[in-house]
Amino acid sequence: MRIQQIRLENFRGYARLHWQPDPLINIITGGNAQGKTNLLEAIFFGFTGHSFRTIRDREMIRWGSPFCRVEINFQSGQQENSTVILLTAEGKKQRKLNANAGRVMDPVLLPVVFTPDHLLMIKGSPAVRRRWLDQEVGPLQPGYLTCLRRYQQVLAQRNKLLQGMRVNQRTRQELEPWNQQLAAFGAKIIAWRCRLLAELSPVVREIYGQIGGRDEKAGLLYLSSLPLERTTGETEICKRFMGELSRRYAEEVARGQTLIGPHRDDLGTTINGQDARRFGSQGQQRTLVLALKLAQLELGRRFAGDYPVVLLDDVFYELDQNRRAQLVEHIRRKTQVFVTTSQSAGEDIAGLSGRVITVREHVLHEGG
Ligand SMILES: Nc1ncnc2c1ncn2[C@@H]1O[C@H](COP(=O)(O)OP(=O)(O)OP(=O)(O)O)[C@@H](O)[C@H]1O
Ligand SMILES: [Mg+2]
Numbered sequence: 144m145r146i147q148q149i150r151l152e153n154f155r156g157y158a159r160l161h162w163q164p165d166p167l168i169n170i171i172t173g174g175n176a177q178g179k180t181n182l183l184e185a186i187f188f189g190f191t192g193h194s195f196r197t198i199r200d201r202e203m204i205r206w207g208s209p210f211c212r213v214e215i216n217f218q219s220g221q222q223e224n225s226t227v228i229l230l231t232a233e234g235k236k237q238r239k240l241n242a243n244a245g246r247v248m249d250p251v252l253l254p255v256v257f258t259p260d261h262l263l264m265i266k267g268s269p270a271v272r273r274r275w276l277d278q279e280v281g282p283l284q285p286g287y288l289t290c291l292r293r294y295q296q297v298l299a300q301r302n303k304l305l306q307g308m309r310v311n312q313r314t315r316q317e318l319e320p321w322n323q324q325l326a327a328f329g330a331k332i333i334a335w336r337c338r339l340l341a342e343l344s345p346v347v348r349e350i351y352g353q354i355g356g357r358d359e360k361a362g363l364l365y366l367s368s369l370p371l372e373r374t375t376g377e378t379e380i381c382k383r384f385m386g387e388l389s390r391r392y393a394e395e396v397a398r399g400q401t402l403i404g405p406h407r408d409d410l411g412t413t414i415n416g417q418d419a420r421r422f423g424s425q426g427q428q429r430t431l432v433l434a435l436k437l438a439q440l441e442l443g444r445r446f447a448g449d450y451p452v453v454l455l456d457d458v459f460y461e462l463d464q465n466r467r468a469q470l471v472e473h474i475r476r477k478t479q480v481f482v483t484t485s486q487s488a489g490e491d492i493a494g495l496s497g498r499v500i501t502v503r504e505h506v507l508h509e510g511g
Pocket of ligand 2: 179180456457483
């Protein structure tokens with residue numbers, strides 16, 4: 144995918160911007176608070192309809208303005224497309240894809256974004272990794288999000304019942320239909336996650352090897368709250384889920400909550416067989432997250448026939464020069480990339496070829 148034109152109106156500090164980016168590598172430099180991340184955010188917002196840095200949409204509207212507008216013209220396959228989004232200070236949002244109101248992008252083709260916060264995918268709590276699985280990986284499987292929603296509804300009902308069981312005399316039988324539904328939806332989610340991870344895993348390993356060096360091997364593991372061992376078939380998972388619910392009945396009633404299932408599962412990452420969270424260096428962890436994100440890109444290609452664009456915010460920080468060059472080379476052959484860096488242009492982007500754009504007070508200047 145290639146973005147040909149970006150038009151912004153009243154987006155953060157950008158009163159107006161009309162920009163035709165480089166079809167391959169855009170290196171966006173400039174001092175702090177000049178508008179680098181804001182530009183990536185605008186691109187992300189144009190495609191997804193939300194920000195990667197805030198859940199309060201209105202923060203994106205330029206202070207004192209009644210609305211903001213983002214328009215992006217892009218090419219995907221042989222097709223020319225446009226996406227427009229208008230957000231008003233009252234919170235109304237209008238979206239158009241190729242002039243069709245309300246139509247949205249195929250989730251597989253949404254930009255892949257990496258910001259320093261993504262390091263939490265290694266260091267943070269399991270909830271961060273589940274969010275990645277559910278929001279970025281899962282949707283590659285049609286039906287995933289619907290199934291997840293049903294699972295969450297059943298989970299909420301079942302937890303309510305478990306809490307009720309602590310105080311009044313409800314019978315174990317009342318739990319039975321909820322157990323069955325929980326296990327059925329839960330097993331599907333786990334089986335899908337395992338399958339997608341199995342697709343991602345060799346790609347992550349390959350990309351990690353390219354950026355981090357051949358003698359470092361990255362690995363992914365699905366860490367389940369269920370005793371799965373190596374089982375990944377939905378029927379077998381469902382059976383084990385039911386068995387485990389029955390085994391842990393007393394404990395669940397005592398705690399008043401469902402203790403097993405995909406909402407308690409985690410993703411483990413390793414480098415040369417060691418837990419990356421505990422033993423990885425900052426640079427290794429950063430490379431690993433990048434590999435996870437770039438592997439998503441490959442899946443986009445596999446599932447939708449095209450690579451989404453890549454937005455890399457402050458990613459060079461903590462990567463040595465060799466890793467930086469490898470990273471840019473890796474993407475160059477595939478898709479368009481927008482990468483920001485606040486460090487002094489000379490040393491930071493030495494050895495990288497790409498179009499350098501300097502941002503000063505939300506105005507773009509060609510060159511370093
Ligand atoms: N709604 C808004 N309206 C106007 N200006 C805004 C708005 N939101 C943020 N800004 C301005 O944008 C600036 C931040 O821009 P941005 O995050 O793009 O900086 P950056 O160039 O990425 O800097 P750094 O190198 O520190 O990451 C803020 O300092 C603020 O002045
Ligand atoms: Mg920034």
